[in-house]
Amino acid sequence: MLGYLKQEFAGREGPATPQATGAESPVVASLEKIDRRRFLQLTGAAGVFAVALRVLPAEAMEPYPTGAAGMPNGTVADPHVFVAIAEDGTVTIVAHRSEMGTGSRTSLPMVVADELEADWARVRVVQAPGDEPRYGNQDTDGSRSLRHFVQPMRQCGAALRAMLEAAAAAEWGVDPGRVRAVDHEVVLLGDTSRRLGYGALAAAAMAQPVPPFDSLRFKPESEFRYIGKGEIAIVDLRDITTGTASFGADPRLPGMKVAVVARPPVVGGTVKSYDASETLKLPGVERVVEIAGSTPPAKFAPLGGIAVVADNTWTALQGRNRLRIEWDDGPNGGYDSTAFEAAMRETARKPGKAIRTQGDPEAAFAAAERVVSAEYYQPHMIHAPMEPPVAIASVTADRAEVWAPVQSPYGTRQDVAELLGLPIEAVTVNVTLLGGGFGRKSKCDYVQEAALVSKAVGAPVKLQWTREDEIRHGFYHTTSVERIEAAIDGAGKVSGWRHRSVAPSILSTFAPDSGYQFPIEHGMGFVDMPFDIPNVACENGQAMAHTRIGWFRAVSNLPRAFAVQSFVGELAYALGRDPKEMLLELIGPARVIDPAAAGMPEDFWNYGEPYESFPIDTGRLRGVVELAAEKAGWGKALPEREGLGIAAHRSFVSYIASVVHVKVGEDGTISVPEVTTAVDCGFCINPERVASQMEGAAVMGMTLALHSAVTYARGRVEQSNFYDYEMARMDRYPGKVGVHIVEHPFSVHASGVGEPGLPPFAPALANAIFAATGKRLRDLPFGERIA
């Protein structure tokens, strides 16, 4: 996301022109070739997981442009940067994206290893520090890691394989065409006695010139050993299960202090006065340090406050409790989320700024036989990764080194350098594992705090956020009112669509607030609405930000998918139609949408991707609807107070549909025995991790739908920990999540996975609750039970 913002501000460069490729013989790839037993074992629930099989056309590897070309520092594919081979044959591959649970730290090195013909058992993975000029873009967000780096990583592996082959050919004095790299060694074709291991060839191979892209021979898909199989474990599995994996709070530096910060309770507030005398009496407390505050728009600058520095975490926390601080609340001291909701509803009932206009919506509404309308509300939310923000910094007069769980290691490095007035070369950012990110850890305020406190005390400092800090001082998912109206003509068809979106913008964190959303937000489920309706108006009403607004997994897609897909259910009811048939009728025939003809804005944002590579393809949206419905047994008879609900949404250029099966108890208690999710994420690189992302999205979806609301009174967040900001637990999670992946060849481009599973869940649940009870829920969250 940050990358997108940079892209937005810097103006986008054109995508790289695809080059011709030395393609291998066409092959047919099929998941039938994978070891299904191992695959099912990994997914943990035999019978739950299935893959939609499809006969595939023969395919060659053709390069295609992606949005990576427009991201800061683009991509790098140089084997010297990403791979080292030791004399004993150990292959070390660099993971340059941050690992927060999606598995990219496994999947991207796996892509390199496969093209390299390396044996995964002899591969180790090391984490890159923040260094984009060296590794390419590292902003781990926007569901982009595999989408943007599968091609460079294939290129990297194929190039190094060619270098190993060239080195062996030179060693044997034969034509390179006569040698082949196979399973961690190079063999002489026709003479099986001649073989050289990767370790023996490493030095000579690395001295070879890196072959240009168009000379490379890529593996045909049928020869992939790891890609597309879903058979390998995540690289950190053993360390995670033994407790040796290193997260943000785990590194220990000699002489390290621990700091916690008392921050202003209202965004933009400042310390009027403070008394730390009781704090300083506590044995083990070493210093208090005042951190300067910031006034929005302040990007990721610290909120300010008083840091308590001690020799251990417990003492620092005790010391913070003893601070006496008088705050000046500043201009946001009156923020009240209930009043704000009412104001947003008012705004949504009046015309807003036209963002997309197709056909003549005014005429369609004037001529309508009837109009169906509904208003949907989503409150603020906070990320609540299991690991709250934490960072370790060691700052001296001329250097800074950081260890932190950050989604944007290079952005963090730039921000810390600027904050401390150091050249970027003097700052190192080491990336630990992230105990969840969800967008929170793209914003490095906590690292900046650690750097400031370390500098002030002249020692390494671990700056720990508590759960309360995380919930009260974050960057919040925006709150929104989405109002949709549909004109129904005399034939019972939807002839007009008007969607008004009102929500404070993320842009307010970066630039003076206009109260209007910007193209990135418009592109997430609003102006890209894919329905086959002739007259469309998308309008944006003004809403000013009164807290720090930031991106949260799936971002604006959450309220938009909730509104649009709930509204489809409402239309089905109003018109007496089956909800799935209604959805398919609205999507219309399979086609690639022409954004200009659909009246989408000229600056239409397609997740930063070139439209030609990742167009809106309604055939694929239909496909996941049909697949999820079929696998869920759509239309089957269910007992009283049970129901199925369906929702489908394209986000991060992937297509996902979910069917939620709900049971509503006599006391209104909501439970979900089963979720069926169909995923079309193009070529699927690691189906096992795709399944785990979808399983997790159903749980997080349940949390958002039932529980998640951050509310404000007098400018202050009212929640503080898991008792009032609740999470779905095992006794309230969807009992069974079935994931069905649409299989595609490489030519159907790999698309996002980390985020797009989330948006369909809440509307599918709302539609299911309606089917079970006749109650339509339009305001999130629903609570554990319905009235």
Added chain:
Amino acid sequence: MIELTVNGEARSHAGDPAMPLLWYLRDSLGLTGAKYGCGVGLCGACTVHLEGDAVRACLVSVADAAGKSVVTVEGLDPAGDHPVQQAWRNLNVPQCGFCQTGQIMQAAALVARNPAASDEEITEAMSGNICRCGCYQRIHAAVRQVVGGA
């Protein structure tokens, strides 16, 4: 001076007796397998064994553990191959991994106490442990694998 046993080794603590075991383990002993997730007993990320029972290390003070035996994930099995750890690996359970040591310690206490736990008993025993990434389906299946009957 408080004396206790951690992973079979005699340890002592001369600081604040009210210090939660979690911070003693992490800050004083450098055992970072137990994680901080909430500090108030609501998430289970800090779960360790006290005299064989799964407890929240953020709620137990060092004084509460005086004279007792504490086992952390680092001491669960000398080779790191406790059946629960193995089941977690068989099913590739973790996403980010942060909650998983707490989940594993909770599950290990369950299977020790109730080696034939039912699905409902597994759910009940594991519901105090939050996984924000949402690995519950696999966590349940992994415990199921250990207690058999899958």
